[in-house]
Amino acid sequence: MKKYWFIIKTEIMSNLQYRFDVIFGFVSYFILLFILFNLWRYLYSDTSGLINGYSMSQMMWYVVMTEILWMTLGGRKFNTKICNDVKTGNITYNINKPYSYIGYSLSMHLGDILVKGVLYVLIGMLIGFIFLGHFPSLSIIEIIVVIIASLLATIISIFIIMALGLISFFIEDATPFYWVYSKLILILGTIFPIEYFPTVLQKVLNFSPIYVVSYGPAKLFVDFSWDKAITIIGAQLIYLVITYGICKLIYQKGVKRISVNGG
Amino acid sequence: MAVIEVKGLSKTFKVKLKDKGFKGSLKAMVKPKYKTVNAVRDISFTVDKGEIIAFIGPNGAGKSTTIKMMTSILFPDKGSIKILDFDPKKDRKKLSYEIGTVFGQKEQLWTHLTPYDNFKFFGAIYDIPEKAVEKKIDELKMLFELDEFINTPVRNLSLGQRIRCEIVASLIHNPKILFLDEPTIGLDPVVKENIRSLIKRMNKEYKTTIFLTSHDVGDIEKLCKRVIIINNGQIVLDDSMDNLKYHYLNKKIVEAKMKERVNLDDEDGITILKDKGYNLKIEVDTTKRSVADAIKLLNPDNIIDINISNIPLEDIISSIYQNKDQL
Numbered sequence: 001m002k003k004y005w006f007i008i009k010t011e012i013m014s015n016l017q018y019r020f021d022v023i024f025g026f027v028s029y030f031i032l033l034f035i036l037f038n039l040w041r042y043l044y045s046d047t048s049g050l051i052n053g054y055s056m057s058q059m060m061w062y063v064v065m066t067e068i069l070w071m072t073l074g075g076r077k078f079n080t081k082i083c084n085d086v087k088t089g090n091i092t093y094n095i096n097k098p099y100s101y102i103g104y105s106l107s108m109h110l111g112d113i114l115v116k117g118v119l120y121v122l123i124g125m126l127i128g129f130i131f132l133g134h135f136p137s138l139s140i141i142e143i144i145v146v147i148i149a150s151l152l153a154t155i156i157s158i159f160i161i162m163a164l165g166l167i168s169f170f171i172e173d174a175t176p177f178y179w180v181y182s183k184l185i186l187i188l189g190t191i192f193p194i195e196y197f198p199t200v201l202q203k204v205l206n207f208s209p210i211y212v213v214s215y216g217p218a219k220l221f222v223d224f225s226w227d228k229a230i231t232i233i234g235a236q237l238i239y240l241v242i243t244y245g246i247c248k249l250i251y252q253k254g255v256k257r258i259s260v261n262g263g
Numbered sequence: 264m265a266v267i268e269v270k271g272l273s274k275t276f277k278v279k280l281k282d283k284g285f286k287g288s289l290k291a292m293v294k295p296k297y298k299t300v301n302a303v304r305d306i307s308f309t310v311d312k313g314e315i316i317a318f319i320g321p322n323g324a325g326k327s328t329t330i331k332m333m334t335s336i337l338f339p340d341k342g343s344i345k346i347l348d349f350d351p352k353k354d355r356k357k358l359s360y361e362i363g364t365v366f367g368q369k370e371q372l373w374t375h376l377t378p379y380d381n382f383k384f385f386g387a388i389y390d391i392p393e394k395a396v397e398k399k400i401d402e403l404k405m406l407f408e409l410d411e412f413i414n415t416p417v418r419n420l421s422l423g424q425r426i427r428c429e430i431v432a433s434l435i436h437n438p439k440i441l442f443l444d445e446p447t448i449g450l451d452p453v454v455k456e457n458i459r460s461l462i463k464r465m466n467k468e469y470k471t472t473i474f475l476t477s478h479d480v481g482d483i484e485k486l487c488k489r490v491i492i493i494n495n496g497q498i499v500l501d502d503s504m505d506n507l508k509y510h511y512l513n514k515k516i517v518e519a520k521m522k523e524r525v526n527l528d529d530e531d532g533i534t535i536l537k538d539k540g541y542n543l544k545i546e547v548d549t550t551k552r553s554v555a556d557a558i559k560l561l562n563p564d565n566i567i568d569i570n571i572s573n574i575p576l577e578d579i580i581s582s583i584y585q586n587k588d589q590l
Contacts, residue, residue, distance in 0.1 A: 006387035014375040093369060096334045098359045099388060258337065 003099055004107040011111025022116050026123055029071050033124075036063045036191065037131055052195040057132050058222040059193075064128045065218035066190040069153055072117040075161050078109050079178040082165025092258060102162065102247050109158055117154075142224045149217040149229070152236040157213045159243035166247060169254030189214035212239045266440060266472050267310035267333070272342035274303040274328050302328040304496040305342070312439075315466055315473040317483040317504075320493035321584045326476050329493070330442055333474075334364055347439055360389060363433035367445035371429060374418040378409060378428040381417065382435055389436035396435065403431045406468065407461055423454035427461065434465070440472045447479055459485050480577045492583055500583055511579045515547045515554055519561055520568040533557055546574075 037060055044056035054062065082105065085091045094101045129135060138146065164181060167174040189210040194202050205211060216232035278298050281291040303325040310316050320326050331337040333344055335351035335358055344351050349358040365371075372381045379400065386396030404413055407427050412420055417428065426446060433441060443462070447455045463486060466473055477483060483490060483504075490507060492500040500507070516536070524540050527533075532552030537544035547557045554571060 003387050003390065006384060010373065010376065010380065010384045013380065014373050090369075092331070092336045093364075093366070093371065095336050096355065096359050096362070096364065097388060098356055098390070256338070 004103050007099075007104060007107035008111040008114070011108050012115055015112055015115065022119060025071055025116070025120075029067060029120065029123065030127060032067060033064065033127055033131075036060075052193070054193060054195070054222070057134070058136075060132055061128055061136050061222045062193055062218045063191065064124045065150075065221045066214050068117075068120045068124045069150060069157075069214060069217065070185065070190055072113050072120050073154060073157050073161075074109075074113055074116070075157065075178065075182060078112075078158065079161045079165045079175065081105075082162055083168045083174050086166065086168035086254070089258075091255075095255065102159075102244070102251060105162060106155065106158055110155075113154070136222055136224075138221070138224055142220075142229075145229050145233070146217060146220050146224070149220055149233055149236065152233065152240060153213045153217050156209065156236060156239050156243050159240070159247050160209055160213070163243065163246045163250055166250040166254055169250065169257050185210060185214060193219060209239065209243075212236045264312050265309040266312045266347050267308075267474070268343075268345040269309070269329075269333070270307050270343045272303055272306050272329065272332065272344060273301070273340050274325075274332060274337065275340055276300045276302055301496050303332070303339075306493065306496070306498050307342075308491055308498065308501055310472060310474065312472055313466070313470045314489060315462075315475065315487050317487040317490040318474060318476050318493065319478070319483060319490065319580065324493045324584075325496040326493055327444070330444060330474070330476065334362060334442055335359070360436060361438060362440045362442065363436070363438035364442045365426075365429050365433045365444065365446055367426065367443075367448040370417075370425075372417045372425070372432055375416055377414045377416055378420075378431070379413045381428065381432055385432050385435045391436060399435055399437070400431075403434060406464060407431050421454075423450050423458065426450065426454075426458060430458075430461070430465075434469075434471075437469070438471065440474060443473060443475045443477075445477050445479075446475070447477065447482055452481075455479070455481060456485075462486060480575075480580060483580075484576050492580065494584055507579065508573075508576070511574050513549050514574050515549060516544065516572050516574060517547055517554065517557055518542075518544045518570045518572075519566050521561070522565050522567055525561055525565065527560065530560075533560070 040056050040059045040063075044051065044059070048055070051059075085094075085105075091101060094104060097104075125135065160181065161178060164177040165174060167177055188197070188205060188208075194205045194211065194215050197205060205215070212232070212235050216236060220229055220232060276299070278300050279291065280296040280298050281287050306325075306329065318326055318329070328337060332339045333346060333351060335355040338352055346358055347361050349361070351358055372378070373384065376384070382400045382403075383393075383396060386393070386399070391399070404410060407430065409424075409427065409431065412424055417425060420428065430441075430443075430446065446462070447458055450458065459482060462473065465471060473486075475482065475486060487504055489503050490500070491498055519542075521541050521543065525543065527535060527538070527543065527545070529535055530552075532548045532550075534546040534548075535543070536546055543561070545557060547554055558566070558569070
């Protein structure tokens with residue numbers, strides 16, 4: 001484990017000098033929140049009313065949270081990196097090193113996004129506070145649970161995107177898989193909570209990755225209960241094992257195919 | 264003591280075939296056709312501890328495939344490999360602690376970080392205690408003369424400086440065998456020479472066995488005592504550098520500038536390489552004919568200028584690439 005922590009630390013060091021992309025990210029984050037906040041203001045003509053169990057401020061904080069998770073993730077960059085690692089054969093140079101490629105890529109990406117994540121949290125909270133004048137009422141221990149759920153959500157997302165990238169072992173261009181995934185998350189996972197969708201779709205979404213990577217942490221942030229916390233973190237742990245297992249399986253099958261591509 | 268033992272190693276690849284044009288692409292999608300390529304065919308060799316061995320061959324000869332099988336990147340189809348008593352196929356992780364690899368065309372350093380931070384990173388990857396890493400960095404810093412730029416980000420280093428750091432990074436965990444794949448590619452002659460002498464020094468200091476591939480004859484000539492030449496997946500020569508040179512040193516190139524035209528034909532032991540009337544270039548096989556004999560044929564009184572030289576190693580190797588029967 002120590003070596004993976006070192007990879008995270010090294011990647012943070014390596015990235016501290018290049019933060020222009022973060023600044024551009026902040027601008028689009030701000031614009032997005034601004035548009036959505038205005039949309040909710042329009043929908044909630046009666047600001048004290050509830051729609052599908054959410055008040056206007058809960059909806060706004062929900063979006064702040066899901067967008068923090070999504071913007072921090074930097075999924076496209078990570079997916080492109082994994083696809084390129086496979087396509088260019090770079091992945092082979094990791095095979096004879098004493099670490100696992102999955103652990104290495106996960107640590108690298110966590111190191112890449114950790115500082116960015118902290119900045120997004122600060123900015124998201126600031127924007128939310130300016131617009132709404134208050135924070136969701138959470139105790140310290142509840143905040144810690146939300147942070148844990150957010151970290152788990154990020155790690156699961158990284159595994160999913162890694163698995164989508166590792167498909168490059170088998171087909172020429174695996175980027176469309178990520179494109180579809182990102183659009184699904186955007187439509188079904190970031191703007192509206194699951195309760196906003198038709199009952200049939202809700203049942204599907206409750207078992208989908210959206211529940212653990214996006215809805216879960218945001219729901220806990222705006223409407224915390226210990227029951228939900230246990231269900232959500234439980235589901236996340238199951239997803240963590242499954243997504244890691246899938247990555248490992250694809251990687252092991254794929255690495256054997258490298259021999260087909262030759263030296 | 265042999266640290267590398269390769270026996271009857273073979274590897275084939277299936278390569279997809281496609282007819283030309285759009286129709287061909289469609290056909291390949293529905294019913295793909297494959298061709299089998301024998302990348303490595305039944306090769307065997309051993310390498311002793313502390314040896315610097317050149318493993319050379321033209322592009323596509325099977326060098327890379329062999330190295331990748333030895334470093335557990337590819338699985339062989341047939342045959343066995345033993346690296347320090349490990350089987351690369353089964354003991355991948357254990358083996359990785361014992362070997363180092365440098366690929367001249369592939370960066371393994373983090374370009375935004377300084378060499379020092381990179382070395383610390385590699386130390387952590389190989390589970391080396393922090394103090395031991397620092398000691399090793401100090402030691403290698405002296406040996407490879409890195410003092411000037413050890414705290415400059417890698418992206419700001421020259422290619423020669425970067426290669427030196429790449430080699431040091433691969434030595435942090437004290438590997439017993441170092442695989443160097445074209446370490447001097449793209450370097451200017453002075454830097455090349457410098458890298459070579461550093462590799463030699465390292466081999467002497469740590470007794471590291473070095474398995475080198477290169478297209479640069481200078482690397483091979485200056486560093487290696489033994490050379491294995493591979494072509495079309497088979498070993499065509501496995502001999503000491505001295506023997507290789509000795510065999511070909513029997514042949515001399517005589518270049519002469521003449522006062523008058525000489526009409527000379529190929530004879531036993533003499534091959535005419537170039538004949539421009541007043542300028543002649545001939546190859547003399549000294550096992551059949553002495554150089555003095557050849558000069559007599561030219562008529563010494565007729566010679567304005569003469570130059571007698573050995574066949575360059577580069578030519579020797581390319582002739583072996585082209586036709587192993589010439590040996």
